[in-house]
Amino acid sequence: MQAYWMWHWGDYEIYHTYIMSNRRQEFGADYPTLWHGETAYPNVEFHLTAETDKPGYLTLHVNGKGYLLVDYRRYADGVRVEIGPGKHTVVVRVTKDGGLPAAYVESDVLPSGDGWLCTHMTAEKMPVGWRPVYDSPAMSPEQFPFSYEKVNPVKKESVQNEKSADGVLFDFGKELFGYVDINGLQPENQYGVFYGESREEALADKDALLFEYVEGKTSVRLTQRAFRYIFVTGSDQDQISLSAAYEYLPLKQRGTFRCDNEMFNRVWEMCRYTFHLNCRETYLDGIKRDRWPWSGDAYQSYAINRYLYMDRDIDQRTIVGLRGKDPVEQHINTILDYSLYWIIALEDYHMTYGDETFLKLIWKRVKTQYEFVSTRENEQGFLVGQPGDWTFIDWSEIDKTGAVCAEQMLYIRALRAMAYLAELAGESSAAYLEKADTLISRINSFYWDAEKGAYIDSYESGRRNVTRHANIFALLFDIADASQRESIIQNVLLSDSVRKITTPYFEGFELDAMCRIGNFGFFEDMLTSYWGGMLELGATTVWEQFDPTKNGAEHYAMYGSRFSKSLCHAWGSTPVYLLGRYYLGVYATAPGYKSFRVEPQLGGLGEIEGTVPVGEGDVYVHLTKSALTVKADIAGGTLLWQGREYAFPAGEEFRLVY
């Protein structure tokens, strides 16, 4: 029978998240995460009780050290254990300090993977973690299954860098991630290898974020990094050859989008490519700098994934990897709001995949995360950051005195998610719902400013400052009532006097709200000026931030250094989500897309066309000014068009001409 490597539930995700997160380097220094590390449980025990009607054998392979117990007799790994027909009890114990303790039980009669339980030596047993790709004893579950493709530079030229060192500049034509291979080196030479997402960065000597020196070798494969340009000093053009092993996650693209605005199509493609590069062990913020999973950034990535790959595995890896294990001693990424997004995302996860199994397995960790968050409540029940907590919300001039309104909005949303998840887990949701309701009435008395017709940031400072953030959440999370909603739209969203959002991160939320209220003009203007602006400057992936008023290499500066800005940042890919959600108009109305709605919208465009994943199937939407075509290969779809609902059957083209 086919066997698989097995591990403690969650540990694969936690291990790979740890390894990935602590691979960061900057200016020649290793740069571990700013938050606590989580690694696998070192001692684990696997259990199987199973029956066979014929004789057979078992052989244990371990990643670590351990043994096999068959019917209470102990055997070393590698030993072939013969068993007779009948019921058998199999236990495997494994230990490993570092890495991922795992067991592979080869057998011709007993199953692997599902059916096995695992414990970190406590009374609680969980189903094992396993993945079909790890199907031979020779494979290591510590090796992440990326795909590779050899890529050659499209151009090479001899240039000097800022230090006036001679060298060769290789241009791969677009942003890439992978291993750089260099051949033709002279062992007696020292070579400098400078990475650039921009040409300027590659030529900036030690102002480049990533560089490395090589000597004593004739060829070398450097570690995996992001780049478009590679500048090699200490050589001339003819001596060395350089290529890259592009490393990527093999994902099946299911979402597409095309419209009659070619620039928008290029934007969509740039967003797709940017997002793909950032889909790795987990979602990344960006591929050059942090390469860390951030729960707020991930919250947007879940939505983008829903409209592009609908890949459940990467959602799971991100959710588990961000959360880690108990005890909870710190917010996710140290950020109060990021703990809340993590909880909220789980309700979305259920709507997307209808996967109760995963949610039941993670429920205990959800509750301890929630309990940790709730220790931050003040006497009003509002969340307030404590020493060591980062109250982020956005890089913006929010008045963060005391309890911050936007945090309470997220808390209300998270409490509703807790209620939803509690019901799934067979527990009572009442306390969460009651707390959410109480909080809504309290935020209305503490934060709602009737005169301004908006929520203020802080009630403690007395400044009564209004920013967009809390008000956007009040709309998106259905916290504002109908009249507050109208007031927020007029007094905040459409008001020029409320400071603009400046980060693409929060712009994602704003555009979501703008599309929600039908302000497609705002969205399309942003696509043109912001995303189109980057395209015009030659971007091949979406930048972490873009300010059209800057010039040349000024664009690449951030966080106080010349090239610290990421030029391939996942949070810039929200158009994939927004075009799928509001233009193609597809969304689930029951968990796992058992039912879904198509509510398409041209906005200011003349034609749109594309597909959106809907659970096991996809739905195709084509809309022009005179006709609408919808086709899904799965049942459950309802079309909402001009105020009317149309059920449409699976597998047939449904067409309206008007």
Add this chain to the structure above:
Amino acid sequence: MQAYWMWHWGDYEIYHTYIMSNRRQEFGADYPTLWHGETAYPNVEFHLTAETDKPGYLTLHVNGKGYLLVDYRRYADGVRVEIGPGKHTVVVRVTKDGGLPAAYVESDVLPSGDGWLCTHMTAEKMPVGWRPVYDSPAMSPEQFPFSYEKVNPVKKESVQNEKSADGVLFDFGKELFGYVDINGLQPENQYGVFYGESREEALADKDALLFEYVEGKTSVRLTQRAFRYIFVTGSDQDQISLSAAYEYLPLKQRGTFRCDNEMFNRVWEMCRYTFHLNCRETYLDGIKRDRWPWSGDAYQSYAINRYLYMDRDIDQRTIVGLRGKDPVEQHINTILDYSLYWIIALEDYHMTYGDETFLKLIWKRVKTQYEFVSTRENEQGFLVGQPGDWTFIDWSEIDKTGAVCAEQMLYIRALRAMAYLAELAGESSAAYLEKADTLISRINSFYWDAEKGAYIDSYESGRRNVTRHANIFALLFDIADASQRESIIQNVLLSDSVRKITTPYFEGFELDAMCRIGNFGFFEDMLTSYWGGMLELGATTVWEQFDPTKNGAEHYAMYGSRFSKSLCHAWGSTPVYLLGRYYLGVYATAPGYKSFRVEPQLGGLGEIEGTVPVGEGDVYVHLTKSALTVKADIAGGTLLWQGREYAFPAGEEFRLVY
């Protein structure tokens, strides 16, 4: 300035305990612990704020990956960072998956070790862990600082083993622990190396607990193991040479004992040697088999150490290593009683060393351990094991139905220890004391059997079974009142109708109680028959268990296999403690031996003499039937002799002739 490797408080102990505990092997298989594993925090951050009046430098060395932040500027490890005079903020961040993340900050102007704080990236900072021995960047804190000595076998002979294989038997003359080195091997031969604590075991082929096959080598150093005999098959006497690198903890022996009974002197020496072999990264149960730290066994080792080495470090390592980190999801060693001994031992630790610093640092982990224990309370407040908990007490026919009396005795003692420790930590002890008092009155109503004049094991079974265990605890822990005490002595301790204790483990407690009540005859009879019995059979170290009715190799069988009994078991060394505590009669009457008492006792002997460590000093006691001499090199001593108290000064011989 001298720099030292630094790590997160507790992680050194946890790391080395993990590595040691998961080194167990049996019959060719690796044998990880039966309980959960604890390893170091993977991501840690070190902080120092310090001032220098002259310019200097800093260079970071890391065990793992990380960087140095000096005055908020980041540097890679290995970089020499120049600093000027003034106040500086130094931060080091390190990550490592597996092993012990650590930092070594070389500097000519800033200090190392004390003054640095460390956090596992949460808001709480603790003093760093460091040890003077790790004083150079070339050393690894993952290497435990044992001492080594080359030892040659005292005898070698050609023999055949049970399988009739020819081979050479090497006898080292006594129990040893270390690395076996073999030279003169032929690479084309396969050699079997069989370890024996007894000659029979070494010749028992694969019935020996430890064996290994070697081929393809001319010389080999095998892994560290316990043995007295080594049998090598596949060679004849002239071909190979074999020696051992004896590995031991360099401890300063401070306690001594001598008396006019030569056999007792040999017993004391055997106990000392046995105990020394079991003093390693932590206290072990035994050096051949588990090599695990067990909290109940350790409870006796703390006491033995107090009378032999008074080595605070090994106590600390054992305490921290047994406890691990939060969350608590399992009892220590899975055993309910062992969680309780762990708490109780901390009060003893304070009495022994007067060390409040350590207790304040571990206090948080004490409270979470206690909270975990208290989740096992039933409606009466009695502790009852839950699924996954092992209610051990002893290998004995205790009636373990429901709440077991001996557990409640330990709980009462642990609650008093909690009260003691809470006071030290500046917290209220009231709740613990109140709970202890309530429990005493409840055990008296539920477990005290007035007719039998003893505590029964279980009130739920209705069997009203009496064993020695709970009653011994009631005496030792001052739970029984004066009349119950008398009753227990007559009806249990001195009664032949109550089943005898059969394990040396619990015999330690019984002998303690016997000496406490002045029944020295019982103790001396046990020394003669039990310990003397082993000596007569040629033992060089104390066995895990001894039954004089057995014959030959029968002695070596245990746990269902022929040689599984440990022949070098720490719990057999309690005579070192008992002779020091009750014969030399020395014990602390204030924390850290700020005051101590000498209350000597000849028992049935004619003369006793020895030294006992008392804090920073030692006290010498010499007692014959006509004279008593006491001399301490430290103040604080009071002699109690024939009902009278004598204060005796430091540094002077105090002599009574009578």
